Amino acid sequence: MLRGRSLSVTSLGGLPRWEAGLPVENLLLFEVSWEVTNKVGGIYTVIQTKAKTTADEWGDNYFLIGPYFEHNMKTQVEQCEPVNDAVRRAMDTMNKHGCQVRFGRWLIEGSPYVVLFDIGYSAWNLDKWKGDLWEACSVGIPYHDQEANDMLIFGSLTAWFLKEVTDHADGRHVIVQFHEWQAGIGLILSRARKLPIATVFTTHATLLGRYLCAANIDFYNHLDKFNIDKEAGERQIYHRYCMERASVHCAHVFTTVSEITAIEAEHMLKRKPDVVTPNGLNVKKFSAVHEFQNLHAMYKARIQEFVRGHFYGHLDFDLEKTLFLFIAGRYEFSNKGADIFLESLSRLNFLLRMHKSDVTVVVFFIMPAKTNNFNVETLKGQAVRKQLWDTAHSVKEKFGKKLYDALLRGEIPDMNNILDRDDMTIMKRAIFSTQRQSLPPVTTHNMIDDSTDPILSTIRRIGLFNSRTDRVKIFFLFQLILHPEFLSSTSPLLPMDYEEFVRGCHLGVFPSYYEPWGYTPAECTVMGIPSVTTNLSGFGCFMQEHVADPTAYGIYIVDRRFCSPDDSCNQLTQFLYGFCKQSRRQRIIQRNRTERLSDLLDWRYLGRYYQHARHLTLSRAFPEKFHMEPTSPPTTEGFKYPRPPSVPPSPSGSQGSSPQSSDAEDDDEDERYDEEEEAERDRLNIKSPFSLSHVSRGKKKQHGEYKN
Numbered sequence: 001m002l003r004g005r006s007l008s009v010t011s012l013g014g015l016p017r018w019e020a021g022l023p024v025e026n027l028l029l030f031e032v033s034w035e036v037t038n039k040v041g042g043i044y045t046v047i048q049t050k051a052k053t054t055a056d057e058w059g060d061n062y063f064l065i066g067p068y069f070e071h072n073m074k075t076q077v078e079q080c081e082p083v084n085d086a087v088r089r090a091m092d093t094m095n096k097h098g099c100q101v102r103f104g105r106w107l108i109e110g111s112p113y114v115v116l117f118d119i120g121y122s123a124w125n126l127d128k129w130k131g132d133l134w135e136a137c138s139v140g141i142p143y144h145d146q147e148a149n150d151m152l153i154f155g156s157l158t159a160w161f162l163k164e165v166t167d168h169a170d171g172r173h174v175i176v177q178f179h180e181w182q183a184g185i186g187l188i189l190s191r192a193r194k195l196p197i198a199t200v201f202t203t204h205a206t207l208l209g210r211y212l213c214a215a216n217i218d219f220y221n222h223l224d225k226f227n228i229d230k231e232a233g234e235r236q237i238y239h240r241y242c243m244e245r246a247s248v249h250c251a252h253v254f255t256t257v258s259e260i261t262a263i264e265a266e267h268m269l270k271r272k273p274d275v276v277t278p279n280g281l282n283v284k285k286f287s288a289v290h291e292f293q294n295l296h297a298m299y300k301a302r303i304q305e306f307v308r309g310h311f312y313g314h315l316d317f318d319l320e321k322t323l324f325l326f327i328a329g330r331y332e333f334s335n336k337g338a339d340i341f342l343e344s345l346s347r348l349n350f351l352l353r354m355h356k357s358d359v360t361v362v363v364f365f366i367m368p369a370k371t372n373n374f375n376v377e378t379l380k381g382q383a384v385r386k387q388l389w390d391t392a393h394s395v396k397e398k399f400g401k402k403l404y405d406a407l408l409r410g411e412i413p414d415m416n417n418i419l420d421r422d423d424m425t426i427m428k429r430a431i432f433s434t435q436r437q438s439l440p441p442v443t444t445h446n447m448i449d450d451s452t453d454p455i456l457s458t459i460r461r462i463g464l465f466n467s468r469t470d471r472v473k474i475f476f477l478f479q480l481i482l483h484p485e486f487l488s489s490t491s492p493l494l495p496m497d498y499e500e501f502v503r504g505c506h507l508g509v510f511p512s513y514y515e516p517w518g519y520t521p522a523e524c525t526v527m528g529i530p531s532v533t534t535n536l537s538g539f540g541c542f543m544q545e546h547v548a549d550p551t552a553y554g555i556y557i558v559d560r561r562f563c564s565p566d567d568s569c570n571q572l573t574q575f576l577y578g579f580c581k582q583s584r585r586q587r588i589i590q591r592n593r594t595e596r597l598s599d600l601l602d603w604r605y606l607g608r609y610y611q612h613a614r615h616l617t618l619s620r621a622f623p624e625k626f627h628m629e630p631t632s633p634p635t636t637e638g639f640k641y642p643r644p645p646s647v648p649p650s651p652s653g654s655q656g657s658s659p660q661s662s663d664a665e666d667d668d669e670d671e672r673y674d675e676e677e678e679a680e681r682d683r684l685n686i687k688s689p690f691s692l693s694h695v696s697r698g699k700k701k702q703h704g705e706y707k708n
Helices: 042-061 070-076 085-096 120-137 146-167 180-192 207-214 228-234 238-250 259-268 291-310 338-354 376-408 421-433 454-462 498-504 519-526 538-546 565-580 584-601 603-621 667-672 675-686
Strands: 010-012 015-017 027-032 062-067 077-079 101-106 113-117 173-179 197-203 253-256 322-328 360-369 371-374 445-447 472-480 507-509 531-534 555-558
Touching: 027 042, 027 146, 027 180, 042 062, 042 173, 042 603, 062 146, 070 077, 070 101, 085 101, 085 113, 085 146, 113 146, 120 146, 120 180, 146 173, 146 180, 146 238, 173 180, 173 603, 180 197, 180 238, 197 238, 197 603, 207 228, 207 238, 207 259, 228 238, 253 259, 253 603, 259 538, 291 322, 291 376, 291 498, 291 584, 322 498, 322 565, 338 360, 338 454, 338 472, 338 565, 360 498, 371 376, 376 421, 454 472, 498 519, 507 519, 507 565, 519 531, 519 538, 519 584, 531 538, 531 565, 538 555, 538 584, 555 565, 584 603, 584 675
Parallel strands: 027 062, 027 173, 062 113, 173 197, 197 253, 322 360, 322 507, 360 472, 507 531, 531 555
Antiparallel strands: 010 015, 077 101, 101 113, 371 445
């Protein structure tokens, strides 16, 4: 903490303010990332959602640094002149020396300032900057690695900019947080040049960890056995690994996003993280308590319309007893758990058929893949559905007019004559148009190389082809490689945004093997949609730590760390089967509980971990001016959401052996479930004070241990 000042929690509008111990008016805060205004992966979500909380605390002293792309600049950034004199003078100096530096406000919540570097405009300096990097840390970059070369330019421009800022900072101290190895070169060069800045490096996933997990290696049980240099060299990423590791060791403070990634980083990067900074979201509460339930019903109806079209001619199941499941994310077949999910769907299909269930499960795979166009049969299905809808409306109009005329005459119409022969002919033709000889397709697009696609190959192996007897139906909803959004409201197939689609589904399934945090299940939680995650994801471990019975709150955690793949698959199958056995009322109760967990994921609470890292880096970079007592980051030691005392504690555990109708309700549940009492208890729990206690460094945690 600051010498002579207290690091106590003060209140700001009813919310904790952890920056209160820092004189932010005398500091400048920069965050550097390749994903500032540039959506590539989950880091974009981290920075975008955290910006409002940070900007509220730091005001005009908070800046984001990223790459300049013309399209992003035109659509996301409002150009303006910098108010801060140090930033303005730094930009002027760089622009005079052959660079292009842009400045503006990013049009997101909080409207933070952004400084954007044109990478291509400064590429003429590449050879010189390669020499600078070699002198700084003896790391060379191959000429053919375009991405690494771009990162070198970006990092060199960042270090140059920070030097100019510190030269004109007028006594203000500068804190810079670098995200991932792409921003790491700026950190390495800044420290090599001894710039007077306090640095934080955050890794959201280790480079080598992602590569090793994608190779189907038993990663977590062999963390201490890998020859790191050899593994990185064999995968031709040794230079990138060296940049990442050098960034980690150059930073004053090293942070990562979860405990599971902290264990990984300690072995892969040879430094134990100083602070774990969980990722959050901007949580918006509706004024109406159950508005999210209404949104679920509305968007579910739109998904049902898509399903009606896709399954025309084979719509022999009840959509009111149909559950919508989905998986979304990068197309990493093993890392994202698509392999275990498909296998569990095959086993779920067997269970539902064996028990003669009337429940149908429709599963959506939303992942980027190489395609050349929409599947013709899929487009035809939506056209047939629309044609049937138009036919039904025209017949309804004629029927309604005849009925109206008859009632005006005081007659009860003859139902046999109210529809004439032409009406019957139109309806028969409509019915004939729904006949099809083929099964509904499992993909919405034409794959460029479907014979080697891992998901389609697995579907062929397990035999889930959307036949009439299957209780599990599959869609592979492709996301175009170059399209940054998973779904779009302008799509001719399923005109819904991703958030709308998630709200319309019943369950998100993300059984990842490698997931340093896991924004997809977190987004489901905030929207009140139950999800499946694993104890190898940061989100899953976070929920295990904070919720006594995650399943009762709609968070199903598959054990992929201490179980064999087959046992994990069986556990996932039982989770899915148990979910199918829930009544409609039980699903509503569970969604209410899931949505209440959203407070745990709010940046207003999780932002304090980042704030603690800033306190720590100032004390290390400027020990003569800032002193922090030996405290740990804010923790929730001993704090957990309790296991709900009411029925159903875990809906899948209180059911019979076979699924029941989704309309079934148990009168006893009305007496034993008091939602208001349960919600108030949860609200009090989330307000429990986060403690500041000294972190024990006595016993070193082994790579196979994790406190659940």
